[in-house]
Amino acid sequence: MIYLGRTHAQKQAIISEVCDDAHHAVIFHGAKTAEPYDVACPVEYRGWGDVIMYKHFYRLLEEITPTTAIILDEIMRTQNRNDLTYNCLLHYIRKAGRCTVFQYFPIIDDIENFCILADMETCGRARGHSFVALGDIAVDAIRRDYQVVDLPVAITDVDRETYLAKKDAIFSQSIKDPESLPRQVALVAGNIKAKAIDRYHAYVARNARFKAENIAVYGKAPTNAIILDPPANAITMHDHLAGQETTPAIRYMNTGLPVDVYYSNFYRGIADSMRIVYDLQKQ
């Protein structure tokens, strides 16, 4: 079964039930450190990096039996459906014959990401099928549609000129990874937005360059903090938002500069794709 949108407490209740008749449980977690659960049987926690390690792989293949409860806790960390880590997880799941999948949001940034969860839930039988051809997948979803709320920030012509000049400077450097360009340009826009920051709200920025008490970095900021800089990728944004009882909106400081328009639309696009997944799975 794929459980979407569960908080830690909700996961705990399901895990207790799943592990009731298991003699052994293995919890694979996507978070850097495991968040422990209260489980009646002996339990082993393995992080994302451990999954492919030879020293764990063969031992686990020997130890996992049909009475082992396999729990995948927020394990979707890359969009490559054929990633070695997913392949290894499938080997474990096939030994157990079933697994329980927890994921707060159903996708990373593309509708096809949901197939990764489907692969796990079906012990690999969904492989090779795209999202529209998945067929019946056992999903129990609590909808976590997030809204993107633009908070307009007024800028001057001088700000616009500064933005263009700095953007040109970034593009004239030797570029090794073009996909890093929007992230670099977003920092320029972030600096322009800094003048609109007040002391009464919490903000989240990509790094600690503002050195202000109410501006934290991703991973340390409260989930309802106003977005000053977008994070490096959608996974970081989802980590920032996930795990809450009520999903907060993405409150994005938008100057109207092209980079802000791009990021605002990017997260709106993800939210739309999520709605499609929820709606189709509901049918």
Next chain:
Amino acid sequence: MISKNNNAVQIYTDKDVLAAARERVSYIFDRYENIVVSISGGKDSTVTAHLALTEARKRGRRVGLFFLDEEVVYQSTVEQIRYLMSLYPENTIKLWLQIEFALTNATSTEEGQLICWEAGKHKIWMRPKEPDSIQHKPWDRNKETVRDKNKGFGFYDALENFENSRNSTAFLCGIRAIESMNRWRACARNICTAGVHWGTDRKNGNVTLYPIYDWNFTDVWRYISENKIRYSKIYDYQYQIGLGLNEIRVSSLIHEKSFKALVELPRFEPKTYDRLCKRLKGIRWGNEYGKNAKVMRCRKLPDNFATWIQYRDFLLQTYQDEGKKPIFERRFSRQLNNNYVARQQCRQLVLNDYENNLPIDNQEDPLLKRVEYWRNVL
């Protein structure tokens, strides 16, 4: 397997891969009088050889075990080959080939080639030749073919001439489709003269067949475990240091695709490493920089160059082997001059790949298109 819509997909059937492989081997024995298994000392060829030897034993027949000895291999590989060749001696024809041929040395431009088993250098050979190996070319020298005379008689020439010296022979090979798309193409592209799709036609009515083409990594290890077959110790060393599943492999030690093995070699087999250092130049360099992104892997541009084109020109200017330099110059002059291509050219120069075994994707720099896209969006 090819599905109806022409996509490459794995289709699961009721038959397990072991039963299917045994049927294939049995079919090969029914159809061919002469059977030769090519072995490398790795896990896949070990399984293929074991399957063939088991069938040969059952039928009271003999199969050839062919090993083209590159001299610079792990000691564990040599021990594995000895083990396989002595497993069922009454059913085995030993074809351990120890002849002179040229191998690329990716770790040195000063000594860009190793002549394996070079006459007159027996004092520094990695080990003495096997007493019962084939030590002279077992084919007619007048009919000998060489792919590229500039490069000399190489590994693939030795393989090709050995195959061509035989008629109506089935060569069994342990490659598996899942390892790479190229291997999948080789395994499952066409129906060969043996009437199966898991094979490739060769000259003189010979055919190369892949009886374990549909096996997974785990199937191979399960077979080894259940049949209590010995396997190369290198796998255990790699297991102990926690290498990822995609990094665990037994290969040659010095060519442009396998030099990374030198990084771990002193830990695994210190004596082999010592002997290799005496045998060939560049080994310590390969040991130090084999996995370095800025040096041998050419993944990152060294700090003192602004572009890959600059770096490529520098490497070409300072390339030591004047005999091989024109090969690169001619090749590069036919290719595009952009940073995408230049990075690949740098890799060829650093790894001394005059044979073009790491082919260059000669296209416009895809990075520029993405930069333009982002310039418009942002």
